[in-house]
Amino acid sequence: MSSPSPGSGVAVLGVAVPTPLRRLFDYRPGAAAPEGGWQPGLRVRVPLGRREVVGVVVECRAHSELPLDTLKPVSACLDTQPLPADWLWLCRFTARYYQHALGDTLHQAMPVLLRQGRPLEARTRERWQLTAAGRDTSAAQLGRARRQAELLELLRQHPRGVVHSVISAQGFARAQLQGLADKGLASATEEPLTAAPAPRQGGLLAEPALTLNREQAAALAALHEGLERYHPCLLQGVTGSGKTEVYLQLIEAVVAHDRQALVLVPEIGLTPQTLARFRRRFRVPVVALHSQLTDAERLDAWEAARAGRAPIVIGTRSAIFTPLARPGAIIVDEEHDGSFKQQDGLRYHARDLAIIRAHREGIPVVLGSATPSLESLVQARAGHYRHLQLTRRASHHAPARLELVDLRGRRRQGGLVPPVIDAIRQALAAGNQVLVFINRRGFAPTLACHACGWLAECDHCDARLTLHRQPSQLTCHHCERQRPLPDACPDCGSADLRPLGTGTERSEETLAALFPDVAVHRIDRDSTRRKDALEQTLAEIRRGEPALLVGTQMIAKGHHLPHVTLVVVVNADAGLYASDFRALEHSAQLLVQVAGRAGRAERPGRVLVQTLHPEDPHLRLLAERGYEALAEQLLEERRAAGLPPYRHLALLRLESPREADATQLAGEAAEALRDWLASHALAVDCLGPVPAPMERRQNRYHVQTMLRSERRGPLHDACAWLVRWLEAQPGARRVRWSLDVDPQTL
Numbered sequence: 001m002s003s004p005s006p007g008s009g010v011a012v013l014g015v016a017v018p019t020p021l022r023r024l025f026d027y028r029p030g031a032a033a034p035e036g037g038w039q040p041g042l043r044v045r046v047p048l049g050r051r052e053v054v055g056v057v058v059e060c061r062a063h064s065e066l067p068l069d070t071l072k073p074v075s076a077c078l079d080t081q082p083l084p085a086d087w088l089w090l091c092r093f094t095a096r097y098y099q100h101a102l103g104d105t106l107h108q109a110m111p112v113l114l115r116q117g118r119p120l121e122a123r124t125r126e127r128w129q130l131t132a133a134g135r136d137t138s139a140a141q142l143g144r145a146r147r148q149a150e151l152l153e154l155l156r157q158h159p160r161g162v163v164h165s166v167i168s169a170q171g172f173a174r175a176q177l178q179g180l181a182d183k184g185l186a187s188a189t190e191e192p193l194t195a196a197p198a199p200r201q202g203g204l205l206a207e208p209a210l211t212l213n214r215e216q217a218a219a220l221a222a223l224h225e226g227l228e229r230y231h232p233c234l235l236q237g238v239t240g241s242g243k244t245e246v247y248l249q250l251i252e253a254v255v256a257h258d259r260q261a262l263v264l265v266p267e268i269g270l271t272p273q274t275l276a277r278f279r280r281r282f283r284v285p286v287v288a289l290h291s292q293l294t295d296a297e298r299l300d301a302w303e304a305a306r307a308g309r310a311p312i313v314i315g316t317r318s319a320i321f322t323p324l325a326r327p328g329a330i331i332v333d334e335e336h337d338g339s340f341k342q343q344d345g346l347r348y349h350a351r352d353l354a355i356i357r358a359h360r361e362g363i364p365v366v367l368g369s370a371t372p373s374l375e376s377l378v379q380a381r382a383g384h385y386r387h388l389q390l391t392r393r394a395s396h397h398a399p400a401r402l403e404l405v406d407l408r409g410r411r412r413q414g415g416l417v418p419p420v421i422d423a424i425r426q427a428l429a430a431g432n433q434v435l436v437f438i439n440r441r442g443f444a445p446t447l448a449c450h451a452c453g454w455l456a457e458c459d460h461c462d463a464r465l466t467l468h469r470q471p472s473q474l475t476c477h478h479c480e481r482q483r484p485l486p487d488a489c490p491d492c493g494s495a496d497l498r499p500l501g502t503g504t505e506r507s508e509e510t511l512a513a514l515f516p517d518v519a520v521h522r523i524d525r526d527s528t529r530r531k532d533a534l535e536q537t538l539a540e541i542r543r544g545e546p547a548l549l550v551g552t553q554m555i556a557k558g559h560h561l562p563h564v565t566l567v568v569v570v571n572a573d574a575g576l577y578a579s580d581f582r583a584l585e586h587s588a589q590l591l592v593q594v595a596g597r598a599g600r601a602e603r604p605g606r607v608l609v610q611t612l613h614p615e616d617p618h619l620r621l622l623a624e625r626g627y628e629a630l631a632e633q634l635l636e637e638r639r640a641a642g643l644p645p646y647r648h649l650a651l652l653r654l655e656s657p658r659e660a661d662a663t664q665l666a667g668e669a670a671e672a673l674r675d676w677l678a679s680h681a682l683a684v685d686c687l688g689p690v691p692a693p694m695e696r697r698q699n700r701y702h703v704q705t706m707l708r709s710e711r712r713g714p715l716h717d718a719c720a721w722l723v724r725w726l727e728a729q730p731g732a733r734r735v736r737w738s739l740d741v742d743p744q745t746l
């Protein structure tokens with residue numbers, strides 16, 4: 001419990017330190033109290049075992065459960081003022097909700113340099129300007145001090161001043177600056193290195209906003225109504241309907257009110273193109289939190305956001321933890337995207353935290369998507385979110401329909417059947433580009449022996465090895481282990497080994513042979529490993545020459561490909577019969593997204609979807625009536641099956657090199673949990689344990705138990721109890737376990 005007036009009567013500090021332990025550690029304040037007294041949110045350096053670590057003060061108390069003289073004092077306080085209260089609140093919420101240690105949550109939610117104890121302050125630079133006396137002085141008056149005279153003239157040309165790095169780059173020495181300063185002719189001011197606000201003359205916009213169409217204008221008007229309060233909106237708009245333009249104009253309003261906007265985009269969506277679009281529009285700085293920042297740059301960006309010098313912050317998942325001095329709106333673009341969920345360690349969902357944060361801070365939040373998650377659709381239908389729709393493309397062409405193409409009994413070349421190859425030929429002949437989508441990288445999904453049926457499998461995982469040709473080898477896509485290609489079948493000795501199925505490399509090879517006069521660009525994780533490779537290829541594609549693009553979902557998302565008129569989906573069947581209950585939803589979202597690449601500019605598009613199951617009811621629903629209709633159907637199925645979004649889930653995962661260890665602990669945990677649930681009459685189902693869908697991965701055995709409830713409260717209580725139980729188990733040491741609240745994949 002924090003004390004009423006900060007710092008008074010504080011005898012004990014409850015500190016969150018970076019350990020997996022889900023509790024605070026008590027320390028005595030020691031001598032190092034900062035000016036404002038002890039408060040939650042101050043970083044401290046504290047002894048922990050034989051180490052010193054950086055922790056965060058979470059509680060300031062008068063008492064400890066331990067005798068005060070057994071407590072160690074903090075070694076140092078690292079901050080002059082606490083980290084923002086809203087940020088601390090969000091971290092505490094996150095730790096509680098996801099059953100994660102608070103110390104580790106706080107560490108993950110701050111930049112690396114803060115974790116290491118660096119001060120949180122803006123790096124500054126000097127800006128030099130002439131004084132009034134300097135402006136009245138002519139160069140000639142400086143006599144023999146020739147360089148000082150030149151410097152005087154340089155400064156005279158820049159009434160707003162010149163930063164020191166520019167001055168020294170022009171060959172001036174510090175002594176010459178000092179000379180002018182000593183004569184009272186020039187003076188320096190310190191300014192933050194990052195995100196100095198641009199001059200407000202000439203308005204906020206560097207380029208004029210587009211004139212909105214009727215639907216966009218209605219959506220923006222609705223958003224304007226809720227600028228000053230918590231106002232959650234689902235902006236559902238087909239690809240190319242102008243959602244981004246609506247975001248831009250919302251941000252304009254937010255910044256005009258002197259507030260800050262936070263924009264979250266999927267990992268694959270923070271492209272130079274996207275950033276350029278935001279930066280072109282605004283005269284104020286757009287701070288991007290992307291993976292290529294150095295630690296120092298990341299700290300600068302974080303500090304600028306916290307201090308309020310960054311009006312617009314755009315970033316991927318972890319940017320949800322960026323503190324804002326004057327929060328004004330949060331936008332989550334492509335809210336259905338899987339990359340918003342962290343899949344290890346702190347397993348948070350940035351979209352869900354965006355909602356929580358906006359609620360806490362009393363600001364609007366916009367979830368945008370062409371294919372909203374079923375979770376968000378249900379909230380919108382229940383009236384919890386305002387549902388805004390953009391049904392038309394800005395370019396007037398209706399989004400292309402999906403045409404199903406039957407694969408059964410037809411000859412295939414590189415995975416493609418003759419009518420599809422004909423369609424490709426026609427599109428290329430008409431001077432257009434064609435996108436061939438195939439969600440498997442490598443040459444072929446596996447290598448098979450034609451004599452005995454042997455398949456190349458990973459020794460460490462329950463998985464096939466993928467055949468690659470560039471370079472030639474077998475690779476496990478689950479543990480990244482590589483093996484040379486065998487000359488003969490290890491089982492029967494036959495040399496008749498053949499690739500089975502089609503990956504991007506094979507498709508590229510076949511298409512290059514079929515269309516020798518056209519450039520074929522392959523875009524997948526392998527072809528874009530080199531820095532800038534993707535941007536170079538995209539630049540080439542945007543030049544607009546007829547071309548074939550072969551790619552994985554890397555190309556399906558986010559990129560604007562104005563010259564593509566035909567999209568081919570090599571195989572739509574992967575998600576149809578998968579065991580994961582979200583597989584259908586995710587593959588429908590991906591299909592719609594891929595289809596959205598066709599006909600983005602002035603030419604209409606066509607989408608051919610190859611399948612072995614052209615009669616599949618889900619696929620037909622999607623093709624004939626669109627995503628909404630399929631979502632409706634899937635929601636009914638989820639309700640009937642007792643699955644999210646109608647029930648809430650948590651998944652306990654256990655893994656161990658020894659199968660028996662994992663299975664035993666999982667069994668004991670489930671049994672203990674069932675007893676506890678029964679004695680507390682809590683309406684939570686405990687299902688399992690069962691082997692994980694891929695039981696053996698990296699030579700470790702995986703089992704899991706599912707918790708399910710109609711209400712969050714009892715589920716949360718059960719999770720909290722289970723975590724405490726597991727932490728108290730000696731056997732738990734040989735088994736790695738984690739609890740995933742609201743798991744995205746099972």
Ligand code: ADP
Nearest residue numbers: 210211212213237239240241242243244245394
């Ligand atoms: P989305 O984010 O929904 O995919 P975008 O905002 O990227 O859509 O818009 C798609 C294209 O349409 C872009 O080239 C954009 O400049 C253009 N556009 C969007 N809104 C308008 C409008 N009101 N008038 C003219 N062009 C528009």
Ligand code: ZN
Nearest residue numbers: 449452489492
């Ligand atoms: Zn064989």
Ligand code: ZN
Nearest residue numbers: 458461476479
């Ligand atoms: Zn493997």
